[in-house]
């Protein structure tokens with residue numbers, strides 16, 4: 443009990459939060475003093491910096507990660523009559539983005555210990571889609587907690603079947619596909635498009651923000667058009683010459699065309715400047731997250747009977763978006779809700795990533811209740827502990843100690 447009495451000077455530890463320094467603030471202030479708050483030079487500068495970080499030719503910024511997923515679906519031409527395979531353990535936005543185009547969702551199961559969709563889960567979802575007479579056009583591997591899916595294995599099957607691949611890398615900015623991390627997540631060697639979010643809990647923060655990476659110039663052009671009302675301003679793309687050009691063949695200065703409908707999904711220059719400043723620290727951020735994760739691994743060893751880290755994928759370098767553990771709540775006779783409340787009293791914020799999306803009322807109503815035992819088993823045991831840049835080693839120890847006490851108190 444005593445240990446849970448908090449040091450009055452101790453701060454509450456959320457499961458995740460942004461790390462903003464004076465350089466970030468100065469970068470934002472500089473934009474506020476400049477002529478452009480949106481559609482200015484800071485957006486292009488951020489996209490160039492991001493493309494360089496990801497080692498990919500094109501990075502198209504946008505309003506948030508959900509908009510990035512939606513743009514990816516639109517650029518691929520997903521729509522009614524199509525189906526998309528989405529793992530059930532993800533944020534609802536992954537499935538929603540495909541659904542917003544009118545496509546149907548086929549939920550894939552995941553590994554019960556890592557939460558990642560594997561090759562077998564993908565193949566099983568494909569078989570279910572086929573049995574239901576659905577035409578699968580896209581698959582969305584989700585790099586949960588910062589670890590990446592087995593992209594080569596998934597891509598092999600997807601390519602064979604002519605299925606587009608969109609990686610949801612909202613958790614994985616700064617991670618790598620190989621243990622050495624030399625091939626960055628987002629380099630798109632095994633996918634058509636890779637999507638990122640810059641929500642404050644993610645590895646780089648812009649407030650709200652997102653991006654889509656690709657190696658395909660046609661997809662990049664379409665993404666950029668769709669994010670800004672579907673408008674085209676390049677004279678060589680005009681379809682209505684009599685409106686676009688004067689009698690001498692010179693493009694009219696006011697003219698633009700809308701060959702297809704689009705959205706306003708733009709990132710502002712204010713957000714982009716923050717993004718560029720944050721991106722410069724990404725290596726340092728991931729190193730710090732990785733160091734804290736190693737401290738957690740060590741601090742949790744004495745609790746191994748009750749709490750274990752999620753299974754590690756040794757073939758990738760994690761970006762450490764989340765530090766997620768598995769607790770056998772049922773086996774221990776422990777209520778997750780009671781544990782979360784007790785931890786909160788001890789200054790420790792936790793969260794559950796995620797409720798299986800196929801269990802959400804909207805999707806249950808549309809598709810009935812699929813049997814995805816891996817997703818259910820992962821969901822039943824997962825809990826994300828505080829992990830953010832600026833957290834200290836002592837705070838990691840405080841979390842582990844508070845967890846040990848709370849479990850000792852609450853378990854039957």
Ligand SMILES: *Cc1c(COP(=O)(O)O)cnc(C)c1O
Nearest residue numbers: 506507508533535612639640641
């Ligand atoms: C955060 C997140 C999104 C959505 O990003 P927003 O920027 O919040 O719209 C999508 N997928 C996953 C896996 C995420 O974590």
